[in-house]
Amino acid sequence: MKRLIQCLSFALAIFLPALSMAQSPSPVSVDEARLDVFAASIWVSGTVISRNDARIGAEAEGRITWVAEVGERIEAGEPVAIVDDSGLRLDLEDNRARLQSLLARQRFQVNELERLNRLAANNNAAVNQIDQSKAELDMTTQEIRRAEVAVAQVQRRIALSHVAAPFSGLVAERLVEVGEFVVRGTEVARVVDVDNREIRASAPLAASPHVREGLEVSVEVGGRQSLSPVRRVIPVGDERSRMFEVRVAVTDPSWVVGSPVRVALPNSDPRQLVAIPRDALVLRGSEMFVLRVTADNVVEKVQVDTGIGLGRMVEVIGNLSGGDRVVTRGAERLKPGQQVVVAKGS
Numbered sequence: 001m002k003r004l005i006q007c008l009s010f011a012l013a014i015f016l017p018a019l020s021m022a023q024s025p026s027p028v029s030v031d032e033a034r035l036d037v038f039a040a041s042i043w044v045s046g047t048v049i050s051r052n053d054a055r056i057g058a059e060a061e062g063r064i065t066w067v068a069e070v071g072e073r074i075e076a077g078e079p080v081a082i083v084d085d086s087g088l089r090l091d092l093e094d095n096r097a098r099l100q101s102l103l104a105r106q107r108f109q110v111n112e113l114e115r116l117n118r119l120a121a122n123n124n125a126a127v128n129q130i131d132q133s134k135a136e137l138d139m140t141t142q143e144i145r146r147a148e149v150a151v152a153q154v155q156r157r158i159a160l161s162h163v164a165a166p167f168s169g170l171v172a173e174r175l176v177e178v179g180e181f182v183v184r185g186t187e188v189a190r191v192v193d194v195d196n197r198e199i200r201a202s203a204p205l206a207a208s209p210h211v212r213e214g215l216e217v218s219v220e221v222g223g224r225q226s227l228s229p230v231r232r233v234i235p236v237g238d239e240r241s242r243m244f245e246v247r248v249a250v251t252d253p254s255w256v257v258g259s260p261v262r263v264a265l266p267n268s269d270p271r272q273l274v275a276i277p278r279d280a281l282v283l284r285g286s287e288m289f290v291l292r293v294t295a296d297n298v299v300e301k302v303q304v305d306t307g308i309g310l311g312r313m314v315e316v317i318g319n320l321s322g323g324d325r326v327v328t329r330g331a332e333r334l335k336p337g338q339q340v341v342v343a344k345g346s
Contacts, residue, residue: 025297025338025339025340025341026330026333026334026339026340027330027340027341027342027343028293028327028329028330028334028340028341028342028343029327029328029329029330029342029343030293030325030326030328030342030343031276031277031279031280031325031326031328032322032323032324032325032326033274033276033316033320033321033322033323033324033325033326034274034275034276034313035272035273035274035321035322035323036272036273036275036322037270037271038270038271038272038273038308038310038315039210039266039267039268039269039270039271040266040267040268040309040310041218041264041265041266041267041309041310042203042204042207042264042265042267043220043262043263043264044201044204044262044263044265045201045202045261045262045263046199046200046201046246046248046260046261046262046263047199047200047201047258047259047260048197048198048199048221048250048255048256048257048258048259049197049198049199049200049257049258050169050192050193050194050197050257051193051196051197051198052166052167052169052191052192052193052196053172053190053191053257054166054167054190054191055175055189055190056080056081056163056165056187056188056189056190056191057163057184057185057186057187057188058081058083058160058163058182058183058184058185058187058188059160059163059184059185060083060085060088060157060158060160060161060184061083061181061182061183061184062083062084062085062087062088062161062181062182063083063084063179063180063181063182064081064082064083064084064176064178064179064180064181064182064188065083065084065178066079066081066082066178067080067081067082067174067176067177067178067188067189068080068081068171068174068189069171069174070171070172070173070174071170071171072170072171073168073169073170074165074168074170074171074191075165075168076165076166076167076168077164077165078164079162079163079164079165080163080165080171080188080189080191081163081176081189082163083161083162083163083182084161085157085158088154088157088158088161089158092151092154092155092158095147095150095154096151098147098150099144099148099150099151102140102144102147103144105140106141106144109133109136109137109140110137112133113130113133113134113137116129116130116133117130163188163189165191166191167191167193168193168195169191169192169193169195170191170194171189171190171191172190172191172192173189173190174188174189175187175188175189175190176188176189192257194257197250197255198231198247198248198249198250199228199247199248199249199250199261199263200245200246200247201245201246201247201248201261201263201265202241202243202244202245202246203243203244203245203246203263203265204242204243204267205237205242205243205244206267207266207267208233208235208237208244210265210266210267210268210269211230211233211246211266212230212233213229213230213231213232213233214229215229215230215266216228216229216230217229217230217248217263217264217265217266218263219248219251219262219263219264220261220262220263220264221255221259221261221262226251226252228248228249228250228251229248229249230246230247230248230249231248231249232246232247233246233247234246234247246263246265248263268308273307273308273315274315274316274317274321275310275313275314275315275316276290276313276314276316276320276326277312277314277326278312278313278314279328279329280326280327280328280331281304281306281314281316282331282332287303288303288304288305288306289301289302289303289304290302290304290316290318290320290326290327291326291327291331291334291336292320292324292325292326292327293325293326293327293340293342297339297341297342298337298338298340299327299334299335299336299337299338299339299340300336301336302318302319302320303318303319304316304317304320305317305318327340329343
């Protein structure tokens with residue numbers, strides 16, 4: 001008898017706590033089903049780019065005397081490289097000297113023409129002499145104009161020896177070094193405007209009817225998502241890839257030029273549907289269902305089918321309405337009719 005009592009005590013010690021646990025409500029996390037207007041979306045790859053990214057070419061030939069350092073900030077109009085202009089300056093002095101000589105000749109011819117006109121008034125100068133003097137003065141005037149153009153051209157070439165940045169940005173790459181000889185068109189440096197960025201993404205042509213400028217789309221960078229508006233849609237498909245280009249605004253200053261991103265673009269017309277978090281779906285064998293929590297915190301089993309994917313959400317087709325609470329964590333140990341405790345913050 002004593003041994004029987006000990007066995008019963010031992011069995012009660014094991015099963016009573018388990019029975020107590022089975023009867024106590026299970027803690028679960030829940031989320032609400034959403035009834036809203038949704039459109040199917042696809043995730044496409046993109047890259048953060050600069051809207052101003054250029055390889056700056058020299059417009060004058062000569063030997064490089066200076067190039068900006070990589071990472072240096074350059075304002076619009078400032079030089080990124082300088083070409084030796086000593087030969088051009090000699091040409092400028094030569095053209096200026098020729099111009100001064102022509103101006104001196106012009107002054108002499110003006111005085112000579114005035115003298116001939118005075119003599120002609122007293123019949124002391126022939127008409128042909130006056131005509132010849134006028135012609136010589138006209139020719140000198142034209143030579144002066146050509147000389148002035150030559151001076152201006154050399155001055156422009158000297159100015160172009162300072163290879164100027166067309167926009168403000170950072171020097172991302174030096175393409176020549178000091179001492180190298182360059183000709184017109186030689187690329188000397190790459191300048192990138194890191195303050196003026198956007199996302200370039202390629203999407204399937206099937207999505208083109210559903211993407212428009214100004215549309216807010218989800219952008220994922222480094223596991224974090226945010227909304228950004230579509231800035232431009234280029235409705236021209238590539239013949240090989242069957243893709244078209246979309247430009248999306250950059251709303252986060254921490255996104256570095258060259259960063260890979262993912263962009264969610266709509267892939268269907270919007271329609272009203274019920275969507276739940278993917279974590280709420282329960283798959284057991286060939287069954288697919290969700291566990292709905294009633295107002296009395298009792299679990300109900302609801303058979304569903306899935307429709308379009310919506311990021312972390314998915315469309316469900318079944319006896320489920322917007323606002324219904326569905327279990328998102330803890331469903332694997334629940335049975336229909338069981339009492340639950342909803343975790344705080346759910």
